[in-house]
Amino acid sequence: xxxxxxxxxxxxxxxxxxxxxxxxxxxxxxxxxxxxxxxxxxxxxxxxxxxxxxxxxxxxxxxxxxxxxxxxxxxxxxxxxxxxxxxxxxxxxxxxxxxxxxxxxxxxxxxxxxxxxxxxxxxxxxxxxxxxxxxxxxxxxxxxxxxxxxxxxxxxxxxxxxxxxxxxxxxxxxxxxxxxxxxxxxxxxxxxxxxxxxxxxxxxxxxxxxxxxxxxxxxxxxxxxxxxxxxxxxxxxxxxxxxxxxxxxxxxxxxxxxxxxxxxxxxxxxxxxxxxxxxxxxxxxxxxxxxxxxxxxxxxxxxxxxxxxxxxxxxxxxxxxxxxxxxxxxxxxxxxxxxxxxxxxxxxxxxxxxxxxxxxxxxxxxxxxxxxxxxxxxxxxxxxxxxxxx
Amino acid sequence: xxxxxxxxxxxxxxxxxxxxxxxxxxxxxxxxxxxxxxxxxxxxxxxxxxxxxxxxxxxxxxxxxxxxxxxxxxxxxxxxxxxxxxxxxxxxxxxxxxxxxxxxxxxxxxxxxxxxxxxxxxxxxxxxxxxxxxxxxxxxxxxxxxxxxxxxxxxxxxxxxxxxxxxxxxxxxxxxxxxxxxxxxxx
Ligand code: SF4
Ligand code: SF4
Numbered sequence: 001x002x003x004x005x006x007x008x009x010x011x012x013x014x015x016x017x018x019x020x021x022x023x024x025x026x027x028x029x030x031x032x033x034x035x036x037x038x039x040x041x042x043x044x045x046x047x048x049x050x051x052x053x054x055x056x057x058x059x060x061x062x063x064x065x066x067x068x069x070x071x072x073x074x075x076x077x078x079x080x081x082x083x084x085x086x087x088x089x090x091x092x093x094x095x096x097x098x099x100x101x102x103x104x105x106x107x108x109x110x111x112x113x114x115x116x117x118x119x120x121x122x123x124x125x126x127x128x129x130x131x132x133x134x135x136x137x138x139x140x141x142x143x144x145x146x147x148x149x150x151x152x153x154x155x156x157x158x159x160x161x162x163x164x165x166x167x168x169x170x171x172x173x174x175x176x177x178x179x180x181x182x183x184x185x186x187x188x189x190x191x192x193x194x195x196x197x198x199x200x201x202x203x204x205x206x207x208x209x210x211x212x213x214x215x216x217x218x219x220x221x222x223x224x225x226x227x228x229x230x231x232x233x234x235x236x237x238x239x240x241x242x243x244x245x246x247x248x249x250x251x252x253x254x255x256x257x258x259x260x261x262x263x264x265x266x267x268x269x270x271x272x273x274x275x276x277x278x279x280x281x282x283x284x285x286x287x288x289x290x291x292x293x294x295x296x297x298x299x300x301x302x303x304x305x306x307x308x309x310x311x312x313x314x315x316x317x318x319x320x321x322x323x324x325x326x327x328x329x330x331x332x333x334x335x336x337x338x339x340x341x342x343x344x345x346x347x348x349x350x351x352x353x354x355x356x357x358x359x360x361x362x363x364x365x366x367x368x369x370x371x372x373x374x375x376x377x378x379x380x381x382x383x384x385x386x387x388x389x390x
Numbered sequence: 391x392x393x394x395x396x397x398x399x400x401x402x403x404x405x406x407x408x409x410x411x412x413x414x415x416x417x418x419x420x421x422x423x424x425x426x427x428x429x430x431x432x433x434x435x436x437x438x439x440x441x442x443x444x445x446x447x448x449x450x451x452x453x454x455x456x457x458x459x460x461x462x463x464x465x466x467x468x469x470x471x472x473x474x475x476x477x478x479x480x481x482x483x484x485x486x487x488x489x490x491x492x493x494x495x496x497x498x499x500x501x502x503x504x505x506x507x508x509x510x511x512x513x514x515x516x517x518x519x520x521x522x523x524x525x526x527x528x529x530x531x532x533x534x535x536x537x538x539x540x541x542x543x544x545x546x547x548x549x550x551x552x553x554x555x556x557x558x559x560x561x562x563x564x565x566x567x568x569x570x571x572x573x574x575x576x577x
Binding site (some may be wrong): 054055059060061062063071125129132135142143144145146147150152160161164184187188191192193292295298299305309310312313 | 412413416417419420423424427432445446447448449467468469470473476510511512513514516517520522526
């Protein structure tokens with residue numbers, strides 16, 4: 001009788017379907033995955049540790065670079081955590097713009113997810129369509145912040161600057177056209193028999209298991225658990241807007257797809273509502289101990305100049321204490337836990353990364369599945385390795 | 391589940407009807423869409439022949455500004471170096487003398503270096519500069535073969551003097567402050 005043995009296959013770290021440098025060690029019995037072990041750490045950058053040696057203001061550009069597809073929600077979670085620590089109020093205009101940016105970012109991130117997921121399952125057209133739409137979002141980011149991806153637009157106490165002239169018009173054009181684009185993606189995929197065969201019933205995750213793995217965001221909702229931080233503990237102006245939270249029924253790859261498609265539509269509606277109520281006024285708090293004074297003011301007032309110098313050279317020192325604040329990022333709960341010892345630098349910054357927890361569920365999801373399904377499932381949980389390793 | 395049912399998508403058929411006809415119909419819809427898009431205007435930009443227009447707030451390669459009369463704006467206060475998260479600015483200030491005057495005030499910057507290799511283009515230096523001396527410009531393409539070439543010294547950063555040619559159009563330096571006011575030159 002022939003002796004059969006399992007085979008070890010390394011998927012990654014240089015594999016296009018692992019969305020970065022994830023290495024999956026697959027133990028295969030023929031085409032069936034017996035055991036899967038994710039190996040992470042290839043992108044370890046020491047951001048968390050580094051932030052202990054930076055002033056709070058200097059930490060902001062670090063947060064962008066963890067999850068480079070949802071820079072806005074990273075900035076938001078960090079700056080709002082510090083604002084909570086300081087008890088700082090942010091002007092309503094800044095809050096409204098933050099909502100608009102966070103939702104644009106959610107759409108952009110879901111578009112990249114859709115594009116790569118479709119490409120991996122053999123559909124190249126949605127990939128090109130989705131990226132051309134995301135380009136418009138990046139253009140909007142660039143117009144207001146000067147940079148397409150690492151925006152660092154949110155600042156402690158407000159925003160980097162007000163929106164430039166013409167920005168709202170450009171945004172209006174985007175949200176007018178975008179629902180039709182989502183219809184197009186759906187024409188290509190939602191009822192496509194090949195797409196259905198590859199995703200329906202593949203990688204089923206029950207709500208209980210999703211909770212057991214601490215999943216959040218679209219993955220948790222696809223498994224039937226109605227949990228969205230924007231609804232459960234509203235921040236910014238989310239409690240004033242009308243939006244629906246899609247919840248899946250089965251928890252398979254197809255549901256994870258549907259949930260994200262609906263979220264893109266709901267985000268568009270949210271932006272539309274936010275633009276309508278966008279108040280006028282300043283975009284930064286006027287607390288001179290924390291927020292840089294306006295440039296023209298420091299040329300006139302000695303007091304402002306002194307504040308400016310002090311802020312730029314040593315930053316500000318929040319009271320000693322600890323704070324946790326999380327926002328609903330595109331991949332799930334994006335949280336920052338900050339411990340302050342009263343100095344001008346955080347004593348400890350701990351990130352609650354949705355991607356890390358998503359990767360954690362992968363071995364459970366792919367064990368016992370076929371190799372082609374591994375691609376579909378790994379893609380469907382959506383993670384960014386920059387954030388997993390930090 | 392109940393939530394999803396409220397959404398328009400869920401009202402549609404979630405499962406494709408069985409049978410070959412349905413499969414062909416759905417695939418044809420997709421191909422028809424692709425075919426239609428084939429005749430729409432292309433959105434691809436033929437880089438590098440064609441380039442995207444830069445935005446006024448672009449955060450690209452730095453430059454050091456001058457006053458209208460050609461004197462350097464930088465006063466060597468060191469705020470930019472202090473606020474830089476990447477710690478990539480090195481500067482040494484010195485006193486102006488009557489024989490050698492570089493900037494209008496008492497002090498000027500003798501050495502000013504930015505390691506663009508380390509720089510993360512956060513724009514903080516521009517944001518804190520009290521005299522709008524350091525500006526991030528629209529130049530995004532400056533890759534080089536040698537890492538040492540990324541250390542930009544004062545000569546490479548300073549905009550050329552007017553007499554040697556036209557002074558590059560100055561970016562609206564104040565456009566990033568929320569009031570949108572243009573910074574006035576110090577005199
Ligand atoms: S852009 Fe940021 S990283 Fe670059 S020199 Fe200025 S402060 Fe430093
Ligand atoms: S560039 Fe501006 S911030 Fe930097 S040393 Fe010169 S004057 Fe000061």
